[in-house]
Every structure is written in C-alpha cells, then in structure tokens.
Amino acid sequence: MEFNLVDTLWVLIAALLVFFMNAGFAFLEAGFVRAKNTVNVLAKNFIVFGLATLAFWAIGYTLMFKGNFSAVFFSDYKSGVEGLKIPEMVFFFFQLAFAATAASIVSGAVAERIKFISFIIFSLILVAFIYPVIGMATWGGGFLYKYGFIDFAGSTVVHSVGGWAALAGIIVLGARKGKFKEGKINAIPGHSMPLATLGTFILWLGWFGFNPGSELAFDEKVPLIALNTNLAGVSSMLVATILSWIKFKKPDFGMILNGLLAGLVAITAGCADVTPVWASVIGLLAGFVVFFGIPFFERLKLDDPVGATSVHLLNGMIGTLMVGVFAVDKGLIDSGSFSQIIKQLSGIGFTFIVVFPASLLVWFLLKLVMGMRVSEKEEYEGLDYGEMGYEAYILDDKR
Amino acid sequence: MEFNLVDTLWVLIAALLVFFMNAGFAFLEAGFVRAKNTVNVLAKNFIVFGLATLAFWAIGYTLMFKGNFSAVFFSDYKSGVEGLKIPEMVFFFFQLAFAATAASIVSGAVAERIKFISFIIFSLILVAFIYPVIGMATWGGGFLYKYGFIDFAGSTVVHSVGGWAALAGIIVLGARKGKFKEGKINAIPGHSMPLATLGTFILWLGWFGFNPGSELAFDEKVPLIALNTNLAGVSSMLVATILSWIKFKKPDFGMILNGLLAGLVAITAGCADVTPVWASVIGLLAGFVVFFGIPFFERLKLDDPVGATSVHLLNGMIGTLMVGVFAVDKGLIDSGSFSQIIKQLSGIGFTFIVVFPASLLVWFLLKLVMGMRVSEKEEYEGLDYGEMGYEAYILDDKR
Amino acid sequence: MEFNLVDTLWVLIAALLVFFMNAGFAFLEAGFVRAKNTVNVLAKNFIVFGLATLAFWAIGYTLMFKGNFSAVFFSDYKSGVEGLKIPEMVFFFFQLAFAATAASIVSGAVAERIKFISFIIFSLILVAFIYPVIGMATWGGGFLYKYGFIDFAGSTVVHSVGGWAALAGIIVLGARKGKFKEGKINAIPGHSMPLATLGTFILWLGWFGFNPGSELAFDEKVPLIALNTNLAGVSSMLVATILSWIKFKKPDFGMILNGLLAGLVAITAGCADVTPVWASVIGLLAGFVVFFGIPFFERLKLDDPVGATSVHLLNGMIGTLMVGVFAVDKGLIDSGSFSQIIKQLSGIGFTFIVVFPASLLVWFLLKLVMGMRVSEKEEYEGLDYGEMGYEAYILDDKR
Amino acid sequence: MKMIVAVVQPNKISEIKDALNAAGIERLTVLDVEGYGKQKGHTEIFRGREYEVLFTRKTQIEVVVKNEQEKQAALDAIIKTARTGNIGDGKIFILPVEEVIRIRTGEKNEEAI
Amino acid sequence: MKMIVAVVQPNKISEIKDALNAAGIERLTVLDVEGYGKQKGHTEIFRGREYEVLFTRKTQIEVVVKNEQEKQAALDAIIKTARTGNIGDGKIFILPVEEVIRIRTGEKNEEAI
Amino acid sequence: MKMIVAVVQPNKISEIKDALNAAGIERLTVLDVEGYGKQKGHTEIFRGREYEVLFTRKTQIEVVVKNEQEKQAALDAIIKTARTGNIGDGKIFILPVEEVIRIRTGEKNEEAI
Ligand SMILES: Nc1ncnc2c1ncn2[C@@H]1O[C@H](COP(=O)(O)OP(=O)(O)O)[C@@H](O)[C@H]1O
Ligand SMILES: Nc1ncnc2c1ncn2[C@@H]1O[C@H](COP(=O)(O)OP(=O)(O)O)[C@@H](O)[C@H]1O
Numbered sequence A, B, C: 001m002e003f004n005l006v007d008t009l010w011v012l013i014a015a016l017l018v019f020f021m022n023a024g025f026a027f028l029e030a031g032f033v034r035a036k037n038t039v040n041v042l043a044k045n046f047i048v049f050g051l052a053t054l055a056f057w058a059i060g061y062t063l064m065f066k067g068n069f070s071a072v073f074f075s076d077y078k079s080g081v082e083g084l085k086i087p088e089m090v091f092f093f094f095q096l097a098f099a100a101t102a103a104s105i106v107s108g109a110v111a112e113r114i115k116f117i118s119f120i121i122f123s124l125i126l127v128a129f130i131y132p133v134i135g136m137a138t139w140g141g142g143f144l145y146k147y148g149f150i151d152f153a154g155s156t157v158v159h160s161v162g163g164w165a166a167l168a169g170i171i172v173l174g175a176r177k178g179k180f181k182e183g184k185i186n187a188i189p190g191h192s193m194p195l196a197t198l199g200t201f202i203l204w205l206g207w208f209g210f211n212p213g214s215e216l217a218f219d220e221k222v223p224l225i226a227l228n229t230n231l232a233g234v235s236s237m238l239v240a241t242i243l244s245w246i247k248f249k250k251p252d253f254g255m256i257l258n259g260l261l262a263g264l265v266a267i268t269a270g271c272a273d274v275t276p277v278w279a280s281v282i283g284l285l286a287g288f289v290v291f292f293g294i295p296f297f298e299r300l301k302l303d304d305p306v307g308a309t310s311v312h313l314l315n316g317m318i319g320t321l322m323v324g325v326f327a328v329d330k331g332l333i334d335s336g337s338f339s340q341i342i343k344q345l346s347g348i349g350f351t352f353i354v355v356f357p358a359s360l361l362v363w364f365l366l367k368l369v370m371g372m373r374v375s376e377k378e379e380y381e382g383l384d385y386g387e388m389g390y391e392a393y394i395l396d397d398k399r
Numbered sequence D, E, F: 001m002k003m004i005v006a007v008v009q010p011n012k013i014s015e016i017k018d019a020l021n022a023a024g025i026e027r028l029t030v031l032d033v034e035g036y037g038k039q040k041g042h043t044e045i046f047r048g049r050e051y052e053v054l055f056t057r058k059t060q061i062e063v064v065v066k067n068e069q070e071k072q073a074a075l076d077a078i079i080k081t082a083r084t085g086n087i088g089d090g091k092i093f094i095l096p097v098e099e100v101i102r103i104r105t106g107e108k109n110e111e112a113i
C-alpha cells in the first residue's frame, strides 16, 4: 500500500471516536429533555447515523469533495482526493462521521415537539446537500479555502452549519408548550443528569478524534491539537462554573456540561493554529458566550431544549473568528493585520448566507407539506407515547 | 521484535473494542429485561468475561489453535500460530474477547428465569469446549478451513455458536411466566430504553474492532471491512425502521436497535469478501430476517427476551450463506458456480450438528443435576431479589 | 520528527483511555451513592479533570518531572524529559490523565457529605503539590527510583496517594449520618447498579491504557502487561464472587464490581515485572483484601461510601509489596532475597509519611477555615438539593 | 371536615394548585397514580409486538377542608381547571374526616387544617 | 357510596382488574405503595453488608362503588383473585364516601361513579 | 375502626415504624407523595434559569386501627417521632372505616386489622 500506515491507523481510530460522538449527542440530549420524550430523542440520534450514511454515500460526499453529482453511491475510491495521504475509504468514513455530527446537532434543538418523519427528511437533505456546500467551499478545495479561510476541524463547517440549521428549525417550529407562558420564561428541566453527563463525557472523548484526527495524519501537530482542545474545553467549563456560582450561589451543573462543550466547539476552528495559552483564552471566552448566550436566545423567545444554538452556533462563530485574532503568524496579534479576521468573517458570513435561508426554506416546506409539529395533546402526553409507541422507563414491573 | 508493530497495535486496539462489547451486551440485555431482573443480567454479563478468561486460558485456546489439551493454562507464547504476523499474546487476547462474546449472547436469551449458577457452569463449558471445536475447524486450520468455508469474523463461529447454545437453552428452560398465556403471545416490555440504546451503541463501536480487527493486520482491507460493516448495519436498521413503521404506523425503536445488530451479525462472515454494495444488500436482507424472525420464534413458543436467536442465530446463518452468493470471485454471482454456497452450507450445518445437540445435552444435565430455573415465586418477585439479594434502583432515598 | 510514531500513537491512545476513566469513576461513584447525591458526585468527577488540568499545568507537572517550580503554566515542551521516546506533549497529557485519577479516587470516599468547594480546593492542592512529590520520587528520577523501588504504573503513586488522601478526608469529615447508629453499622445502599456497572466497565477498559500505556512505548512488553492486568482483575473478581457467595449465600454484585477494581489496582505496580501466573495470584490476593478490607474500615467507624480505601489504598499497598515477592529476577521467589521487598516497603512507607499527614493537614485547615461538611439538614435532603440546586432524576414529567 | 380526593390529568396539576391558592386554600397533597375508567388503556409496541397498557397515568390530589364553604371553593377551583370535556378528565370523591392534627403544634381539627 | 381501598400483591393487579371488569365494574385507581404487617421486610446485601429492607412492595387499589350490591361484587372479585393463602395477601378497607363528582360532566353521586 | 392518614417528612419513616411497633401496632402502608402547605416549594436551577419546584417530597402513612385506645397509641407514636418543630412536619387525618377484610383468611373487621 502506498499510504502511510500510522497516519491511516490514526485517522481510522479518530473516525471511530467521532462516530461514537453520536452516542454522546444521544445521551446528552436525552438527559436534557423530559422523560416522556426520551425514546424519541434516542431514536433520532440513533437513526441519524444511518440516514447520514445513506445521504453522504449517495450524494453528499461526491458533492463535497469532487464538486459534482457524478458518483451517486460513491464507490470509486481510486480517483483520489488531492493531497490525501491516507486511503480514500478511511477519509470517506472520517468525513461521514463529521457529516452525521452536523445532523445530530439539529436533533437536540428541535426536540420534544418535532415529528419524527420531518426530522428524518431534514437530516437527509442537510447531509446530502446543505452541509456539503459549505464543506466543499472550505475543505473540498473551494473558494473559501483558496481565499485563506481557516476552519481546521469545523467550528464553522460542522458546528455552525448544524447551529444555523437548528436555529432555522426552532424558528419555524415554535417553542414547546409552556416554555413561554404569560410573558414568563419557564425552565423545562431535563430528566436525567446521569444521561447528560454520560453524553458529555463521550463527546469530550470524541473531540480528541474530531480535532486531532482532522490533521489527517499522525504528525507533530496532533499532540498540540489534543492539548489545545482539552485546554479550551476545561477553561470554558471552569468559567461556566464560576459564573453560575456567582449568579445562583450554586454551581449550575447543566451549564457546566454545556460550558465544556462550548469550549470544545470554539477551539475546533483554530486548534491547529494557536498556542496552548491562546487556546485556553478562547476557552475562557467560550464560557462567557455560552453562559450569556443561553438566556439570550430565550429572551428572543427561541426555545432550544439542549442549548445547541449557544453551544454550536454562537461558539462556532466566535471560535472561527478568534482564529483571526490568535492564529500563529496570521492572526491579528502576531501579524498586526486584520486580514485574517476578514477572511474568517467571510467564511462565517458565507455559511450564514447559505445555510440559514436554505434551512428555513426546507423546514418551511416540510411544515407546509406534512406538518412539522406533533399535536398539542401528543406534546403533553409525550412524543414517546404518540410518535414512538413506547416509553423510556418501566420501573413498576413488580406488578 | 520480529512483528509488525502497526499490525500489532491495531489488533490490540481492536481487541479492546471487542472486550468492551461485553459492556454493550450487558446494557442491551439489561435494558430489554424488566427492572426486577436488571442486577442479575448485569452480573451475568460482567462476570462472563472473567469466566471466559479462565476457561479459555485453561483449556479453550489450546484446543482451538493447537488442536489439543496440552497446555492447561496456556503460557507457551513462543510456540507460535501458523501464519500469524502479530505476537501470540495479542492474538490470545483478541481471541479471548471473541470467546467471551459467544457466552454473552447466550446470557440474554435465557434471562429473567435462569439460575445464576447454571449460567456460570454453562458458560465455562461453552468457552472451554464447545466454542473451540467450531473455532478449530474454521480458524484453527481445521477441516472447514481446508475445505474453503469462509467465515471471516465469525457470523458462524461466534454468533451462530452463541445462537444455537441460546436456542438450546430456551428450549430446555421454557418461557418466562406470562409470556404465553391462554394461547396468547404477550409482550414483556424491557424496562429502560436508555440502557438498551447505550448497549447497542457500544456494540456498534465494538464491531469496528470485531470485523476489521479479524484481518489480524493493518492493511488495505481494513478500511473496506469497516465500511462494509457499517453499511450492512445501517441498511438493516433502516429496513427494520421502515417495516415496523408500515406494520405498526410507528417506528418500533426496540426493533430498530435489533435491526442494526442483525445487519452487523450478517456481514460478519463476508465483510472482507464482498463489495460495499453487496454489503448493504446483505444488510437489507438482515433487516427482513430480524423483523420476521422475532415473531417467528415467538409463534414457536420460544421465549427469547432480547431477540438473540433472531439477531445472532438466524442472521449468523443467513450472513454466512450470503458469502456463497456475493463473495468476490468465489460467490455465485461472480463465479456462476454454487460451489461456495455448498461450502458455506457445510460450515453452517457442521456448527448446527455440533453445537445444538451438545448444548442441549449440557443444559439438560444442568437441569437434571441442579435445576436450571428459579422458583415461580422468585420469578415473580424478580431475580434481583431472589438470586442477587439486591435491587437495581433505589430512587426513594429521601426517606 | 525524531520520535517513534507508533510509540507516540500508542501512548496518545492510552492517554485517552485513562482520560475516560474519569467517566468511569463518575458513574461508579454515582451508582454507589444515594439518588439524592447523584448530581453532586457527577459534578465532582466531571469538574475534577478541569481542576487537574489547571493544577498540573500550572504547577504539578514541572514539580514532578523537572523537580522545581520553574515553569508555572508549563509550556517549554522542548526541554525534554530524560529517556523519553515520545514527544513531551503526549507525555504531559498522559501524566495529566494520571494526576486526575488520583483526585477522582478521593471524590468517592468523601461523597454524600462534603462541601463542593472544599473538595475543589483539596483537589487543586493534591494535584499541584502532594501527588507530584510522590511522583517525583518514583517516576521523576527521584530517590525512590534511584533506590530501586518498583511501581510501574502507580499502585502507590496514583492509587495509594489517592487512597491516603481519601482516608485522611473521611477521618476529618466523619461518617454520614445514619451510617453508625446506636453502635450498629448500617448499610447505605447505592441507588443505581446500572450506573455502577457502567463505571466499572469503563474503568476496566481504561486500565488497558493505564498499565500498558505506562510502558511509554509500544514494544513486546505491552501485550504482557495487558494480559497481566486482565488476569489479576478477573482473578480478584472471581474470588470476591466466591467469598460473598459463601458468606451471604448469594453473589454480592457490589462486591464483585469492587473485586475487579481491587485486582486491577493491585497489579498496577507489578504488571510489567511478573509472569501471568503470578499476576493472577496477586489478583487472588486482592480479592481477599477487598472482601475483608471493606468491613474492616467499617468496624473502625470509617465511612467510605464507595470502598475507595479498600480498593485503592489497601490493594495499592499490597500490590506494591507483592512486586517484592513475585518480580522476575528481583523478587523473593526468584532471587531468594528480601531486598526488593524492603525497597517496596520504603516506597509504601514514604508515601504514607508524606501523603497522609499532608492530607490530614489540608483537610483540617479546610474544616477550620470554611467548614468541610454540609449541614445536617442538607445531608438529609441530599446534596443535590442543597449544594447543586438540581436533582438527578425527574421521572414524573407527565405532569 | 372533609377530604376531597380528586383523580385528574397529570398536566393539570400546577393550574389546579394555582386555582386552589387563588381560592385561599394553600395546602394539598399530591400523588401519582394510574387509572382505568371510561378511558381505557392504550397500545404500545415492544420489539415487534403490540400490547395493551392497562392503565393511564393520573394524578391524585388530597385536600382536607374545614367546612362546606371551603369545600365548595375547592371543588369549584378543581373542576374549573381540570375540565377539558374529554373522557379521562377524572373524578372527585368526598370523604368524611373525623379529626385533624397538625404534628408540629399539636393543634386539632379546624385550626390544624 | 363506598370507597374500597385494597392493599394487594403487585403481581395480582391485572387479574384483579379483569375480575372487576367481569363483574361489571370498569373503573379503578391504582398506586404503588409499600407495606409492613404480618409479612415483615427482608434482607438485602450491599457491598459486603446485609441490611433489613423494612417494607415490601404492594399495590393499592381504590374503587368507589355505588351501592351494597356493587360493593359485594367488587369484594368478591378482589378476594377471589388476590387470595393465594400466603402471608402478605393484603387487606381491604371500606370507607364511606359522601359525594362523587365527574369532572368532565359535573354529574353527581351515583351517576358519576 | 379508623384509618389514620399521616403526611410526614420522608426521613422520619423508619423511626415512626419503630415507634408504632413499640406501641404494638405492627402494620402500616406507606406511599411517597408530594405536598404543599405552610412549607412552600423551593428554587432549582436548570442550565442558567431558576425555577420554582412547587411541591416538597413527603411520605404518607396509612394505619388502620381497631379502637380508640389503639388510635391514641398510634397517634402518640407518630407525633412523638415526626415532630421536629419546623414547618413541614406534616399532618394527621383520621377517617372512619366501615369494614376491614383480611384477604388471606376472609376474617372481618377487628380481627382482620
Ligand atoms: N369508581 C371509581 N373508583 C376509583 N377510581 C375511579 C372511579 N371512576 C373513575 N376513577 C378514576 O378516574 C379516572 C378517570 O375516569 P374515566 O372514567 O376514565 O373518565 P371520566 O372521568 O371522563 O368519566 C380513571 O382513570 C380512574 O383513575
Ligand atoms: N392495619 C393496617 N393498616 C394499614 N395497612 C395495613 C394494615 N394491615 C395490613 N396492612 C397492609 O396490608 C399488607 C399485608 O398485610 P400482612 O399483615 O403482611 O399480611 P396478611 O394480609 O396476610 O395478614 C401490609 O403489607 C400492609 O401494607
């Protein structure tokens, strides 16, 4: 084989870690919703990797990396991707895991009220068409890449794309019953912190594949990326801890979990291009962004049960922008020039311009054609009852 | 060291993934039984790796790969296994993890009524004697291997062996009280879908060690095997989703979970010998087999709380058979010849002839000697109460 | 790059496995405490990796491996560590994961009554100062290393350090209300065996990074270490199973889980220096130690909700000592000399002399300055209510 | 003194509490129950098999009231908020109470309610 | 009108419901409780220590009946199915009910049951 | 015959049971409930937002007693152990019971209690 085996092995393992992030999202989201919607949320996150496999294999991958629709059900692994040092099959698998992640992000934001079938169709479209367009521009050798936009592992390509799609979804869908009542913003507490913690731990682990794996090789950058990833995550987590402790006199564990994720999202763009100290500064920033972002969306009457818009969208954007400030050589601090910041803004802007309206349109059509939302009665009784015909827990079985 | 380090590293990592499948089985099975039997099911799946270590180390391994009983408590790692490119210790560990899997499969089928001690003894015998006989014939250089039977990663050697042993077990054991009452087939719903989902995700991850690791090297086949594994799994999962949606007007999440596993089992035999497209065809088939297989066994009044017989036995056989149809060069489609199909049938048949009667006999002796089943009262009250003296959940602890 | 890439890849993967042990501790401890303290326990184990990152990065690492306080916020990865064959960044990450483990051990023992803030401060001090002192002496080229003390992967450096710190903690803290009442020792049963099982499985997996990763290279020793690790773990688990079955007429699943961990802790010191047979003998011993150790501490009126003192402290010491008996060439059996035993005792003794009083002092100061224990009312109502302002489970959400 | 035992839809509970409060009745005990009545069970699906779930989740409220007037106020509050007009809205049972004691103070009957 | 409160073995509940149905009484409320009586608690084991579990899981049924005849039918149905002859079969308490209201319709008393 | 229904603090339950036993009353039924009274709910925090938890966890005890004397003994036992003097200690309601049946034997009333 002409490929470097160590590189290949590393990327394969990284792909498995990223694949397993689906389980992470499943449990994080399940823990943050009410018990009566748990099966529904688990099922969405379970099936989404299947949907992503289908859509990415059939259309998304060739669109993203060959720039065309030539290879429906991609199979010509010989054609190659420019500059790739590992077998294309491994690359395909790694990229597939990324694509599925984008769809998982949406799942949490629209939880507790969306029809199962609408989510399925949206996910297929997202992975087949919307995500690959941004991917192509940035990672597929497209114009953003040529322009010098830096998004190493996907703060924008994956997280902001998922975030914009999620935001569009919750706008079209509306809030859960009872979230905003008589002008008040009500908390709808999640039903299981053990599940949410499990999910977050799995995501944390997965991020060590997500970011360092994006090097697509096993070289001296990999350890640095791993370190930066962790530093940003924990810095953000500690900030969220402190801020919530100050505000509520108690550490807010849900916010702590989201805080970690916020830092991980934020460092994803720049993890290969900043020093450890700046990585943790990005993390500190992320902690503030998520802490103030969650109530901010709530005040806009946007209801996001798991905080995906703050964690993935806001921090995806901030993290991408910060590359323009902190990147070694290129960033404002090292170069004294704003040029990288402008490049970063272009990438952020392009993603917004493409993904947000496209998602709005798709959600809106779905709403028109098939109805996007379950009935009010079903929402009260729980989607597990109405959509799935099964409940998450049966604990009284001594009967 | 004369061995290839990358190959060795890969197989070690794969072994760890397969080892962790024990946790996968533990949670899948725990989620699919009633709360009152949860500790019992967890304990069986936890202890089984210990039992397997003992039995395989003491007897099974030498029987399987040296073809004799020479090395009680195998320790001579210098003697070597023909053609092995990695250190025998790593090979031993990888094989041990496989052996434990076979025993885990049995655990779920006999759950909610079997005595703990009977399961322990059966597991020891299975791993020490029964499993190695099939293993020797197929992977230990035995007659099936020489004849040309293809079972790359164990649809037959692991999954059908486990499946036949399970089937024998549930025949001798009888159904759970209340499963078949007044001629009606009753569902006995599992108590925790989060646990079942966790288990299935872990198994999915583990399969990326199970199948690609069976290459026992890190070469160009590994990515193909990984891809095939995933494609078959998700195809089967999507078929199960669609079929259940048609039948029940709702996606049946328990069936979706089993659907994924069915596809993974089915591709295990042929994952290195078919193209991705055929892999997903095998997956589609698996989805049908599991969807119709589960009620089929129920109509025969065979009570299998987790669906192990459909997932592991039926799909183990179908998957093995399909190698005869779809294998590159050798299969019916490429070669136009039935010869590989006949070879596959021989392997399937031999496994049936050895494992099923042997298991029946062992189970039957266990029943005779020590009683295989807990008392009716204990079954009502739960095995956690009677067998374990502890319960899975204590949630009213404000008291 | 001048480093061996396969070695580096292996250590990085091992570091990830060890990192994930934090999740293992989180779920083990959460499962073993009462439902009303679950969020608190999860939060401690989640945040601890952040605290450890901070403390080890700021102070602990340089203290341990450079022997000074020169590099506050360590960043000079070029200076090197003597004899290291992998990049120092990977080494740093691997060591960081170890340091966090020591703090996690403490968390369980002091659970269900300690103030969140006290635990945070203690953890920072432990990782910044106390742990590195022992680490420096043994792994940082210090006097124990020069003297010939063998603690390959940390039965003493990690587990006993955590254990002594935990013991000091529970002495200063006192028992949970209701544990010792009217001269009787009461069981305070844990609330979720699925969580405890999940945690233990994750720890088991993690130990395959902890021990074989400590080779800091991927060579012929790695498979042996992995095998020894597993053998000791399962031997101990099986002993715990049998002993509890004899004593209570039923296998005690909580003890079985602890039994496995006991064996893993015990083999950690000698895993690279004993043969597989002696590894399983060490495991057998560990099974006895943990089985009799847990009631032993209870009789001393020391209340340890998760059994950390028996699992980590007693077995850390016994395992370290046994290296003096069983080590190839050097141990009593091979050499006929007691000299290695004496070296082992020195290491054990030094650790006791440093860690126990230092921890006592820190705990005592914490008690003095800020109060270490939550109020009695809060303890009754649960720390989730009082310390965290959130509860672990909300299952009645049909309301 | 009477004990009002009401079996209602679970999602009505916070509204009912508010209505009771508004009527000056700031005390009640709540428990989760399951019921069977005009509203029968429903069908669920587990791994390929449909089955009947016999009971529907309900919430039971217990309010002890002093006198006829308070009783009427409580009934009005409950009925007003719990009624949707659909089957399964629930029922109210009124039981006589002979004595009431407040544990904290030892107060008895009307004063203790 | 009477409320029949029966504390029974949990695993009898679906049989009891069927028997009540057969007797024409198609309504009841069910709740999980724990009990202590002739049947004492039992022993469990947690990590090396045995301890007493004070209470045994039971299920409590509440059925409100119109009149003596319905009461008798309900009692017969419950006793027939719940009796195994072992300690712990449970007990039945009959409480007077003064009023019944169906929330959905406002129907009262006999009509509302 | 009376049914003593007591709503108490959950952590008092084993003491209460012991006190009842000591008074010769070795039978009771226990259920987890939530309450609202003088003691209001409390505040919790979920991901950046505080909210009111309406109810406080309580435990409800049901003890059926034979006669005035047993009633008094039971009340004494409960009050003695359940009282801390803080708001939220709970209340006791006494309901008349018309009949009692022991399912296992068919015994009635006083003998069945
Ligand atoms: N006679 C009864 N005894 C005890 N509980 C009853 C009785 N009748 C109704 N219930 C309770 O009230 C709930 C609602 O009653 P149901 O007949 O379904 O609807 P509706 O209140 O609209 O007539 C039932 O689920 C059951 O819990
Ligand atoms: N006097 C009582 N008051 C309240 N509950 C009771 C009373 N007597 C019995 N019970 C309930 O009935 C259950 C069964 O009673 P028990 O005395 O154990 O058996 P048996 O019904 O066979 O006499 C108890 O667990 C308890 O829940």
Ligand SMILES: Nc1ncnc2c1ncn2[C@@H]1O[C@H](COP(=O)(O)OP(=O)(O)O)[C@@H](O)[C@H]1O
Pocket (backbone or CB within 6 Å): D027, D028, D029, D030, D062, D063, D064, D065, D102, D103, D104, D113, F007, F034, F035, F036, F037, F038, F039, F040, F056, F058, F086, F087, F088, F089, F090, F091
């Ligand atoms: N009138 C009532 N009806 C039903 N339950 C009541 C009533 N009054 C009190 N309770 C129950 O008793 C509990 C304790 O009462 P509360 O008023 O908070 O304190 P205290 O008992 O100290 O006066 C409440 O949480 C509630 O469950």
